[in-house]
Every structure is written in structure tokens, then in C-alpha cells.
Amino acid sequence: MGLVKIQDVARHAGVSAATVSRVLNGRATVNPELAARVLAAVRELGYRPNGVARNLRRRQTTLWAVLVSDVGNPFFTSLVRGVEDGARQSGYSVVLCNTDENRAREAEYIAVALADNMAGVIISPADDSTDLSALVAAGTAVVTIDRELAGTEVDAVLVDNEKGAELAAAHLLASGYRRIACITGPRRMSTAMQRLRGYQRALRAFGVPLDRALVRHADFREAGGYSAMAALLDEGVEMDAVFAANNLMTVGAVECLTERRVPIPERVGVIGFDDIPWARLFRPGLSTVRQPTYELGRAAARLLADRIENPARPAARMVLQTELHPRESSHPRPH
Amino acid sequence: MGLVKIQDVARHAGVSAATVSRVLNGRATVNPELAARVLAAVRELGYRPNGVARNLRRRQTTLWAVLVSDVGNPFFTSLVRGVEDGARQSGYSVVLCNTDENRAREAEYIAVALADNMAGVIISPADDSTDLSALVAAGTAVVTIDRELAGTEVDAVLVDNEKGAELAAAHLLASGYRRIACITGPRRMSTAMQRLRGYQRALRAFGVPLDRALVRHADFREAGGYSAMAALLDEGVEMDAVFAANNLMTVGAVECLTERRVPIPERVGVIGFDDIPWARLFRPGLSTVRQPTYELGRAAARLLADRIENPARPAARMVLQTELHPRESSHPRPH
DNA sequence: CATTTCTGAGAAATCGATTGCTCGCTTCGC
DNA sequence: GCGAAGCGAGCAATCGATTTCTCAGAAATG
Missing domain, CATH: 3.40.50.2300 (Response regulator)
Structure with a gap:
């Protein structure tokens, strides 16, 4: 059960919670002997860090929202699969959002992404008037797929x-x-x-x-x-x-x-x-x-992961070809 | 931007943070005049509660993990869509997890669901030896779809x-x-x-x-x-x-x-x-x-939402018919 | 050898909300 | 008229991690 927390591990290993955190995140150098004790304690207690607490402190989650009109459309099915594969590779999970080309639904999901501090959003905009400004203002990484939005400086993955x-x-x-x-x-x-x-x-x-x-x-x-x-x-x-x-x-x-x-x-x-x-x-x-629907998703995932790491980079625009x-x-x- | 917090709203409305929280969650009775001031402040400042902080305190998120082998399979495409519709209706978001029938991948996603305190898991088990005990032990609501696991007392949605x-x-x-x-x-x-x-x-x-x-x-x-x-x-x-x-x-x-x-x-x-x-x-x-793939998803969503509200209810078992x-x-x- | 710099680990602050507890004020009953 | 009960709002604790700050002791420097 998730009831063992970092303090318990610390106590069990005879160190402070800070040290446990450092060992687990490899942020700073820790005495190898202590580190070993910590790892042993982690294993013995079956400790699993609470992601929510971590997210609160780090002010960043490992979640991406993917907004498409409908996964049922084979175009998006395969695209979403591509995104998910890319996300997993970079350590993110994907929240699936079907908008049915409905502006209100879309806005709702954007609000959720914002409220839940999601790390990024991949969106196929309902139409050319979709408003991404709230996301951009909040500094959330955004990649548009399939459609390009005039006047919004975000990464885009397009098809010719x-x-x-x-x-x-x-x-x-x-x-x-x-x-x-x-x-x-x-x-x-x-x-x-x-x-x-x-x-x-x-x-x-x-x-x-x-x-x-x-x-x-x-x-x-x-x-x-x-x-x-x-x-x-x-x-x-x-x-x-x-x-x-x-x-x-x-x-x-x-x-x-x-x-x-x-x-x-x-x-x-x-x-x-x-x-x-x-x-x-x-x-x-x-x-x-x-x-290349799957590749579209993969490419979007790559761009998003990259932008999260590198928020200052100028907006990129990828155009894939058809066959x-x-x-x-x-x-x-x-x- | 997400930089306005409950304290700012409280200050702006001349009340305490606790009161703002109460107004927003409708938990307790609040003087209507104060409530109005709070709501006005919320609107003026564009306040949006930080979901992560709320989740930490409430020890519960609004996320469901949905584990299927592959959304690309039309069976699961439609099922996932059903789950998502049901989830949205109950106020949850859906994290899409493709396992490719891979036990390791499945275990990984279960670990994520646990670490991120997800409210529930809907899973089509990779095979009959999938281990849900960690979820059950942690008190996470679980519904299996398509397959039933012997010896695990969880809700199941099946097809005849x-x-x-x-x-x-x-x-x-x-x-x-x-x-x-x-x-x-x-x-x-x-x-x-x-x-x-x-x-x-x-x-x-x-x-x-x-x-x-x-x-x-x-x-x-x-x-x-x-x-x-x-x-x-x-x-x-x-x-x-x-x-x-x-x-x-x-x-x-x-x-x-x-x-x-x-x-x-x-x-x-x-x-x-x-x-x-x-x-x-x-x-x-x-x-x-x-x-009835879509209905399978809807039914699973209904069961899961219900179980979250009512954790003590005995395990249910729904069998849908084919055509x-x-x-x-x-x-x-x-x- | 004295002083400064460096290291590594612990104490405590912090992230931003929710909620238990407390307390003042009003209302009610006797 | 006085004590008990009720109500509403604020204070402060809490969720569980990360990270800044602090400080002792070791190492380096003059």
C-alpha cells in the first residue's frame, strides 16, 4: 500500500528525508554507504514516492493532454498511438481528450490541462479559431497537429x-x-x-x-x-x-x-x-x-518533449509528406 | 497564468483562504455576502484552483488509467472511447495506456497509476496471471474488462x-x-x-x-x-x-x-x-x-465511478451479449 | 598552525490547496 | 438574565515530497 512515505524510509535507514530524496533523484552526491542504506530501506519497505506530492513541489507533472476530435477516426487512432509511444519513451503519460470538434469541450479540456499543471498539450484544433493563449500564457508546452493556427507561435506538425x-x-x-x-x-x-x-x-x-x-x-x-x-x-x-x-x-x-x-x-x-x-x-x-499518421504522432511527441526541456527555442514547423x-x-x- | 492562488483571492475579497475554499467547494454554509465577494474576486483575478495541490490534500485525483493492449485494435478503440465518454460525464480524465499484451509494460503502468494516486483503473488484463493485488491493496478502484481474473475480487465487465x-x-x-x-x-x-x-x-x-x-x-x-x-x-x-x-x-x-x-x-x-x-x-x-465494444467501455466507466463512491460494495460482474x-x-x- | 574553502547531511521552508479546531458572537431555553 | 447550543469564519495543521539554507567537520591554502 502507498502508506510508506519518505520519512519512514529515512527513519529506517537512519538518515534524513532530504538524503532519501537526494539518493532517489541523484541530484547531489551522497556518501555511497548512506546511499546503499537508503536503497536497501526503499526496497525493504516497498517505498514508492508519491507522485502528486512531487508534482506539487516541482510544479510540473508527467502528463500530456492529447486533444483530438475522435479517437474512433482511424486517422487519430494511429496518431494517438504514436503520441503515446513517444510519451512513454520520454517518461510521460497521455491523457486522452475527445473533443468531437466541439469548441466548448475543447476549452474544457484546456482548462483541465491548466488546472492539473500538465506538462504539455498536443492538440488538433477544432477549427482555425481555437484559442491557445491561456496555455501559452501559462507557459505550458503546446504542439498543434494537422492544423496550424495563424498568430500563435507554437510548434506544429503538419502534412503537405x-x-x-x-x-x-x-x-x-x-x-x-x-x-x-x-x-x-x-x-x-x-x-x-x-x-x-x-x-x-x-x-x-x-x-x-x-x-x-x-x-x-x-x-x-x-x-x-x-x-x-x-x-x-x-x-x-x-x-x-x-x-x-x-x-x-x-x-x-x-x-x-x-x-x-x-x-x-x-x-x-x-x-x-x-x-x-x-x-x-x-x-x-x-x-x-x-x-503518415503514426509518424505524425511520434513527431509531435518528440517536439513536445523537446520543448519542455527547452522552452525558449523558437517555434518549429514540421511538414510530413503523403504517399x-x-x-x-x-x-x-x-x- | 496560473500564478494567482487562493491566498490572493482571499486577500482580494477580504476573507480567509479557508472561506474561499468553502465557497468554491460548497462544503459548508458561508454568508451569502461573503460568498458573492469571493466569487467576484475569483472572476476578477481569473483564479483557477491548482489541481495538484488539491489532489495532494484530498489524497485522490480525478484520473483513471485505462490499460488495453492497443488502441489501434478497433475493439479497444471503441471501448476506450466509451470509457472516455463515461469518465468525462463523471468528472474524470482518462490516461491511455497501451500494453501490447506485455506484462512488463502493464506492471509499469500499474506502478504509475499507484504513484500518481489515480482514482481508478480499467484494465483488460494481458493474460490470466496479471497481478492486480498492489492496486487492490492500495484501495484503488479497479474494473477488469473483457477478461476475468480468478481469485481477484474486482468488478468485471464481460462479453458472453x-x-x-x-x-x-x-x-x-x-x-x-x-x-x-x-x-x-x-x-x-x-x-x-x-x-x-x-x-x-x-x-x-x-x-x-x-x-x-x-x-x-x-x-x-x-x-x-x-x-x-x-x-x-x-x-x-x-x-x-x-x-x-x-x-x-x-x-x-x-x-x-x-x-x-x-x-x-x-x-x-x-x-x-x-x-x-x-x-x-x-x-x-x-x-x-x-x-458491444462502446457499451463495454461505458459500462466499465459506470462501474468504476460507482465503486469510487462506494468502495465497500461487493464486486459486480456484468455480462453483455453479442449480436x-x-x-x-x-x-x-x-x- | 591558523584560516579559508569545500562537502555532505540535516533542519526547516516550501509547493497550494483542504479541513480540523478554536473562538467570538448570536440565539435559544429555562 | 444567565448558561448552553449553534453558527460562521479564521488560524494553523496537513497532505508528502523537494530544495534552500545552515552548519559541522574535512580538506586545502598560505
Whole structure:
């Protein structure tokens, strides 16, 4: 039981509590003979320092808060796993915070991180107006993931969204598709706009005219992808392929097409931004642009650990690259 | 910044720190006029109580540790999400601990939970020899999930594995399959054995002879499912269907069959225990027995919160039921 | 050999809240 | 009208470690 405290160890070893602390933390030199007695006492009594007391005194905990919209989204699942691995390696534990893109929930968790003196926060901001100033003011280390916040000088780990989207669209174009729809996210999300830009750049590079009727803004969720796809079909927009700007919307779009018996890729080719676990087992195998989600988490963890050690360093900005995974849903079409 | 403390508030409101504390915690009656002054001071100064100090004094934190083998496994992803929702509702935060079924890692996290005075632990034990005695001795609330530990009097949230497996096997039998292989987990895991028993019970109920050559023990992972399937094929065991005892092994088995161009379900029918997100989009749509993973997490959270409030209550044991989701991989065969 | 510097260990302050105890004042009962 | 009971608020102890301060004794210096 946690009822043995540092005083008990001190008494048992015939030294002062200060000495026990010094031995355990290796802060100062201690007579080896005393140190041995202390360690023996620690072992005999099964002493385990009280972390809360230590945290109070040190004014620092070994906790990180990780704020994501939903661990259930495979993108974040793998990212969170990456963060956790990195955290453990540096001696931190990870508090999981699902915000559901809800500003209030997000603010609540930031308040908790502050109140509990957490050592750092890794956050994928709900939208571009998320307020990190309280954290920054309190000197809490912060790393943003996936999204960058204008006007906030914090570390950021990003993905080259524009390039990735360009990769996806270019792949469809190279496969012979010409009327490519784009289902992207909300206008107020920088990632949605970046992916849209990448799509447009690829079209321009191939000399294919942009058609605003082919571009839809949805909510980055399954239902959003589904209804955007449905709208495109219902409106009879001429279209031979679709690029969906995240994993869930891709699933939604595919479900809509499947339900309406639109053959993929014969009638409509499909490619999605961001991978889905076991996408290769889908019918048809889903072409995707993979984001290095696990590595994103690892990188964020590295940055955060580093910033905690070195609070003065100027804000860093890491941009990771995506990777094209062509599968059957975007098979080349004869033209 | 977190530099305003209770003394500052007290001074500002012209009262003692004790009174501020009482107002904020609503423990005792305080003159309404004073209370108003305190609240005003709190607001003006932007005071936020230091959680660490409070935790030290109260000898209790608002943290739960959740130990699972891997959030990346969809089973745990959804379960963890359930726990987190429940935790938030009760005012707790969740520390995510991935053990990778590694005893040392598990022990390490238990030590952290103890050192940091966490209010409770929800754990899916690595195997049946996981030692929770330190937690129990320290009076930490514990709930086990998915697995039950013999000889430990703690709350448990379980799934009716035997019944679920029976459901799966019976479904195959009812669809006309007769030579059904079973790829289950390691012998030392109770869940693996329960699912095996359910499979056997269904066979007996249908008067189909048990054949030990059809039963394989793998590691509950993708690679394990793959090689068990490969072995079955290589050995030329007569077989017209396979029941895989968890989600990852099902995927492995399907991959093996697909790779070797064994048509599912024409040549070999497939059903898996535990669902996979978007299994309906697989080729072929994967039949599964779904576990209520999210609800498992919610239930565990409820039990834990309740036990923290009521430490003396006798250990509870909740058993949730599974649900058959037949899809194409187990289509009825003409016989 | 006297004086200064260095070392290492203990005593006590500290982190920032909560809470038991005390005490003055009011209210009530007889 | 006086003592008992009740109430509300402050003082100070407490949670359990870390760290600053202090000081004795050893080592180094002149």
C-alpha cells in the first residue's frame, strides 16, 4: 500500500528525508554507504514516492493532454498511438481528450490541462479559431497537429495537404479520368482548403478546366461524404471520378455509389485522402493518399518533449509528406 | 497564468483562504455576502484552483488509467472511447495506456497509476496471471474488462464469449457448412478458450463430429490468423468454412484466402468474432459476431465511478451479449 | 598552525490547496 | 438574565515530497 512515505524510509535507514530524496533523484552526491542504506530501506519497505506530492513541489507533472476530435477516426487512432509511444519513451503519460470538434469541450479540456499543471498539450484544433493563449500564457508546452493556427507561435506538425491532394487528383487524371468531382471539408478549415487547392492545381497542370459544380464542401464525416455524393448524382453533374478529402467522407461516398449500384471504377473512379485500415480488403480496393499518421504522432511527441526541456527555442514547423496508394477503385480507364 | 492562488483571492475579497475554499467547494454554509465577494474576486483575478495541490490534500485525483493492449485494435478503440465518454460525464480524465499484451509494460503502468494516486483503473488484463493485488491493496478502484481474473475480487465487465462463438458457428452450420475450422487464441487466455467452447457446443448441437485437426491456436493478431489459415490449407485439411475468434485474425485469414484465390464463400465460408469498422465494405462483406465494444467501455466507466463512491460494495460482474451480423462471407450454400 | 574553502547531511521552508479546531458572537431555553 | 447550543469564519495543521539554507567537520591554502 502507498502508506510508506519518505520519512519512514529515512527513519529506517537512519538518515534524513532530504538524503532519501537526494539518493532517489541523484541530484547531489551522497556518501555511497548512506546511499546503499537508503536503497536497501526503499526496497525493504516497498517505498514508492508519491507522485502528486512531487508534482506539487516541482510544479510540473508527467502528463500530456492529447486533444483530438475522435479517437474512433482511424486517422487519430494511429496518431494517438504514436503520441503515446513517444510519451512513454520520454517518461510521460497521455491523457486522452475527445473533443468531437466541439469548441466548448475543447476549452474544457484546456482548462483541465491548466488546472492539473500538465506538462504539455498536443492538440488538433477544432477549427482555425481555437484559442491557445491561456496555455501559452501559462507557459505550458503546446504542439498543434494537422492544423496550424495563424498568430500563435507554437510548434506544429503538419502534412503537405496541397501536395497530397495534387497527387491524388493527378493520379486520377493520369488514369484517364477527366470530370473529377472533389468533396472537401468546411471552408473554415485550412486543411479542407489546402486539399481543394491541390486538386485544382492538378487539374490546371493537366489543362483540364475547373468546374465549380464539381466541388462540394461537406463536414469531413461519413454522412457528409454520403450526401455530397448523393447531391452530385441527383443533380446529374457530368462526372467520371471523385476525390474525397478525408477517410470518412470517402467511405460515405463509396457507400452512396454502392447503394445506387454505380460501378466503381467503371462508371466513377474513386480516390480518398487519408488511408483506412484494411482499405485493400474493400470492394473495390480503395485507392488512397496515405498520411503518415503514426509518424505524425511520434513527431509531435518528440517536439513536445523537446520543448519542455527547452522552452525558449523558437517555434518549429514540421511538414510530413503523403504517399499514393493506388488500388482498384481508380483503375486506368481506356479512353 | 496560473500564478494567482487562493491566498490572493482571499486577500482580494477580504476573507480567509479557508472561506474561499468553502465557497468554491460548497462544503459548508458561508454568508451569502461573503460568498458573492469571493466569487467576484475569483472572476476578477481569473483564479483557477491548482489541481495538484488539491489532489495532494484530498489524497485522490480525478484520473483513471485505462490499460488495453492497443488502441489501434478497433475493439479497444471503441471501448476506450466509451470509457472516455463515461469518465468525462463523471468528472474524470482518462490516461491511455497501451500494453501490447506485455506484462512488463502493464506492471509499469500499474506502478504509475499507484504513484500518481489515480482514482481508478480499467484494465483488460494481458493474460490470466496479471497481478492486480498492489492496486487492490492500495484501495484503488479497479474494473477488469473483457477478461476475468480468478481469485481477484474486482468488478468485471464481460462479453458472453461462449454464446457469441456458438452463435457464429451455429450460423455457419445453419447455412450448410459442415467442416468448420476454428482459429482461436492462446490457450492461456480465457476468452480464447470460451470462444472455442462455444464453437464446440454449436457443433455438438448440430450433431457434427469435432475434429481436432480443425482447431488452431494463434495469437489473436493478423499474422497469427494468416499463418493458421495457411497451415490449414497447406495441410490439406478438409474444410468448407472457418470461424476466427477475433477481428484481427479474421482479417489475416481472409487475406490468406484471397491471396491464394480461394473463393469466399463458395469454397470456404468465413465468419469472425468481433466486428471491424466498415466490414460491410469488404470484399466479400464480412460476417461477424459483433461485440458491444462502446457499451463495454461505458459500462466499465459506470462501474468504476460507482465503486469510487462506494468502495465497500461487493464486486459486480456484468455480462453483455453479442449480436450476429451475417454478410456475404457466410452465404448459405446449396448442399 | 591558523584560516579559508569545500562537502555532505540535516533542519526547516516550501509547493497550494483542504479541513480540523478554536473562538467570538448570536440565539435559544429555562 | 444567565448558561448552553449553534453558527460562521479564521488560524494553523496537513497532505508528502523537494530544495534552500545552515552548519559541522574535512580538506586545502598560505
